[in-house]
Amino acid sequence: SMIKEYRKAYIEEFTQEKYQALMDDLKQRFGTLPGFKVAETPIFIPHKLRQRLFEATADILKVINRPDFKELTQGAFYNDDIIVPNEDDHPKFIQLDFGICLDEQGELTPKLIELQGFPSLFYYQEALARTYRRHFDIPEGFSIHPNSITHAEFLELLRSEIVGDTDPKRVVILEVEPEKQATAIDFKATEIRLGVKTLCLTKLKKRGKTLFYLDEDGEEVKIEKIYNRVIFDELYQRPELKREFHFVDEVDVEWIGHPNWFFRISKYLMPFLKGDYVPKSYLLDKLEVLPEDLQNYVLKPLYSFAGTGVQINVTKEIIDALPNKSNYMLQEKVEYHPVIETLDVPAKCEIRIMLIRSSKTNSMQIISNLVRLSKGEMVGVRYNKDKNWVGSSAGFFEI
Template sequence: MIPSVRKAYNEQFTTSAYHHFLQGMAEDAGVAPAFRVAETPVFVPGDLTAKLVQACEEVVNVILRPDFKTLTEDAIPPALRVPGENDHPHFIVIDFAVTRNEAGELEPQLIELQGFPTMNAFQQVMAKQYRNHFQIPAELNNYFNGLDDESYYQLLRDMIIGNLPPEEVILLEVKPEEQKTKIDFYSTEKYLGIRAVCITDLVQEGNQLFYRRDGVLTPVKRIYNRIIFDDLQRQQSTLGEHVNLFQDLDVEWITHPNWFYRISKYTMPLLHSDYIPKSWYLHQLPVIPTDLENYVLKPLFSFAGQGVKIDVTEEDINAISDPENWILQHRVKYDPAIVTPDGNAICEIRMMYIWPDGAARPMLVHNLSRISKGRMIGVGFNSDDTWVGGSCCFFEAIPPAT
């Protein structure tokens, strides 16, 4: 999206460099990505960087409202509420489509947000390998707020492990070795020293949790949670016996599972900004719009794009028996802003926040991007196209105010 940088990158790109880039990530993490990684990062111009940061901070301002928990109480499905919720999420991710406004300028439009961690450890592995194998201008940065590799990983350690021994902190997931994101679990262990543990490997004694680490029964004091609980519920019948996480356990959650629902699609109708498409809870929709081709229908309790209806009809809306669990959102038109050798591509940019205990606001730290040439974005929707898949952004500095 920075024309001069894009042109230079495309001209110096080679398939050999791309293969070495993929190999570099696999060697660093100890496992190859289980999803397609794009041939290119995204180069974000300063004006768009400024708009992304402004949009994020407008979202954060709503999350900081004193009544935010009251407004989002119904976001948590009763069967999925976990005891011991804390005051704020430790991680927030905010996803934007890159679009073009009527003036022809690039701008972000909010797609989704989550009070949940993302590929925090692996994203820097990816960014580093892009720099190692391609010519990325030094003045472009994948970090925010003055962070670098050392301070970023130290921030993650402080946030996830704190003062505990690393062996008493686990990354918790359902069948972690089967997840497409497992490369992040390997990177988390390498750079933070904590292991990925399946829920079926937890042992409960009273309200204490343990797991076997190298054959030794080891206490779990803190859980870096990567379980999506409605997904866990869907898999109950295939998991066999496992610990019930919906009880009052003597463990600290990073991030507490309830925040996955509070900060989610449920939040979108509460947000108002030039960079946030208008949304309604379906049961509060005053009237069905006559231009439904300009809207998308999204289930509140789903992930990875499941259940989203793009070509919405009035019949689709009338057929929904639980409208309180859906939102109707003004459709966002992605701009094919990324020029590739075999056709332009669209992208989403995920802005990644960390919120340490005691901090007044969460801090923007890193990013993730997904590039596509299809109608849907996400690693599960990529076709056989090239120059698509998971990626990261390098941002031009925000220009000074005039």
């Protein structure tokens, strides 16, 4: 279990009124609520699991830091039309999603589910953690920053990497219809902290290689940096969007999180990763012989716009019927263990380790986390309808 005495104390202290007060607090601070369920509880992560999460992260970074990493991942671009110019040498952001399982000895252990070379809800998670602290008794000596940086250091690191010396109004959070996104609360929290502007892709104007937008007074503001939050799978389902700017255009902006890393550090990378914390994974078109024990695998599309979603009960017939095998991978099933006690049945949990590359040290740093709690067959929202103590949460690490 996850640190029994704190778990027990939290459950005993919990009331629906306190939870409601937490939600009201979020709404008041940001003028909006998240478009996803906020879990009734955070989780407390013991030393040993923290250590294993660090080891798992180090194993994965070894591959990402290989000198031939770009050659290794060139196949992640399913066509050349999506390669964005001016790619940098290293990713700026990496997110690693781990399901929490039990090993042979019955100890908590992480298994990688997915990874992305893309920013996550840095500012929202930080606000959520402070809101949990305001409404519930979160013990001292625990932090949502697994590497034990302080709150102030976390904010300064993000500010220096996203905005740096640039005028914040020339820094843009880019999304498709940001106000309609489930993550709109994170854009709001980011704007408040950084003074930057959130813009829909359709609001970008382009002249030559210059990108700009019109401010409230109709004045042109030149864009110098883009903190990119556009998810390409979504963008390709919106061909009707009228826009002047396309990602493949040659423009004078600095990408904070270059879009190409979205493809390179993705499900595509899973088969290249090895070790105790990674399930066996195979690119379907590279497999000469299917595993005998197909029942122990899931079939995943590499790109969520590639057709069908995740298949849990895989058969040879399903695989033979796929029109394009290069769009899929087979991944060993990860058996999440229900390790979080709640008011009724225990919940399974997934921990996202959030990293940013520091320009000062030129290395990836683990700076925050995000947690999803689930009682359904899978972690997604639709498997957890009508259940309590599930949803999006934060992990407090024993420091």
